[in-house]
Amino acid sequence: MVPKIGKPGSNTLKVLQYLYGKERHSGSPHIDPHLVASWDGYAPDPGRQPDATLKQLANQLDLRVKQLGAQKPKTHVWHCSVRAAPTDRYLTDDEWAMIARRVLAAAGIAKEGDPDGCRWVAVRHADDHIHLVATKVRGDLTGPRLRGDARRVQNACRKIERELGLRRLATGDKTATRRPTQAEVHKAEQRGLPEPTREALKEAVRLAVIGARSDEEFLANLEVAGVMINPRRFPSGDLQGYSVALPGDVNASGDPVWYSGTKLGYSLGRVRSRLAAADPEATQPTEAVASPAGRTPTGSKAFHARRNAVPVVEHALVVLVEGDDESAMGQIDAVGEVLGSMAQTAVPGTSSRAQLLALTRVYERATRSHVRAANRDTWAMRSAARSILTSGYAVDREDGAAAVELISVLVAVVVVAASWHAARGNEQQAEAARATAQQLRQLYRSTARRPLEVLSARGRAVSSPQRERYAQAVQTVVPEAAGESAVQEWDALAATLAEAEAAGHDPVALLERARSRRELETADSVTAVMVWRVRRLANLPPVDGAKARKAVRPAQPAAAPGPVRSDPGRRRSR
């Protein structure tokens, strides 16, 4: 049940004409417009009473306004629509009447039993919503107290949802970024754009922060994304703030429509607190066991960037469970950047890129809450995001194994983030994180399919005494895995252990090390998780690495650190 308070109006009759007339904008036509309730139940209803007119109804609503004469408020019409979710059952007129009374009481228009309450009507012209129209002059000729009506009305709707068994929406906490206005949505539709400018710019800004090490790098990233920038500078030349616009998005006089960073949810202050450490390469942790055979691991830069990010992201689990709220929020925030960096380095045009971009966008809501993110401990994760970004496109087949492990760890982190938010009552954030985890699981399945196929084919070629030996090792070290009936994964694990042994590792020791990591339950079976962990710990080459594919390096200006940026502006302006 979504209540939406419209802009205050100054013409009661006009609103009623719209509500009772044929629809003008795109949308559902108005069917059988009639009143479901009014302030005292005796308002004339032009929809049901043949001799009642809109003019009469408007005059009755306006009685107290007219009484004020020249002292009437400039805008005296209060308007609010209340819409049920598409999945909700049909609500009767009586139910809508009850909802109208509750919403108006919460708003402060007409309290229950107040003889001087404002005059109002509830108009129904469709199955799934009603419109509340009220005039903002009370019977004692004072104004109603409406400050904060939107929040109170929202809360009332949450209660009504519970009582009527309707779809329950997540309660907001005023930390979400601003949604596009109706006008912006219509403009995008008219211009044939896939999304409103505000959304495109939000994404461009969010992605431009990733991996940037200074204000100027951030601006450069934005420029590469094809966004027009209007930096505001102090006389010293330091950045004071910025605003952005999409090429081709102009107002009536032909000037670009600028959106300030703050309005997009990325004020300069927020951007600055999220800049990456200056020298990521030096701080890159590695925890792979040195290969006794002294073999240099193969694999592209992209492959290693992903593999090295795994322990960093894994560390977020520890912080989320044991750390204070501020540090946890910092980790949750930085995870968004890892997701964003993966999205940007996925090959354009592939489904995995689209999936990653979509889930990064969903996850954004989880990165905002009233807890101020502590950014002191997130440099490792931001640097990991930066190295993923600078390592070039990920070619699915080559980097599959590393990406798969990273994704499976991300699933674990995002799931924990969802319960972290839920435990603190951040309903919208928890829902966003849950949805992200869901999409990540899907991505995991599609990404893991091929590497698993290749590995299990290799595993079937391993001699049976050897397989027997591995089976015993797994049985003793990871009993959870032995209990599973994951044939393909088991073959892949055998192949991986054989490969590790050939490289001079001890399979049992490797399994023990892999077992000691936290969170075995992530996206897949324990066996599969063991496959990816052993591969990383033994520093095994990419699954398809023998074919020595060259990393595809995208063309980019030398100054820009990011390889690819979603390029909404340029694409759309043509």
Next chain:
Amino acid sequence: MSKFVTNAALNAARGESTAYDPQDRLNLAVDEVVNSRVQLARVGGNLNQVARALNAGGYPEPAELVRVIAAVARAITRLEECAAALVRV
């Protein structure tokens, strides 16, 4: 009514005349008419409940009752016209 009391009290406190200002008189009249509407609407509501209770019990509404309910609605319309006329004065 409360508005009138407020004005009268304020005027008395300021030492001004508490005599009716013409606009106050009009407002008072409008309030009176609207109050009658409130009372009448309550009566109408009660009569509607009676009709509904009879219906639920399987009895047809007496023709008398239907007429009274319609008369209440008409009276309310008249009162409202009266209030509107006062405002226009």
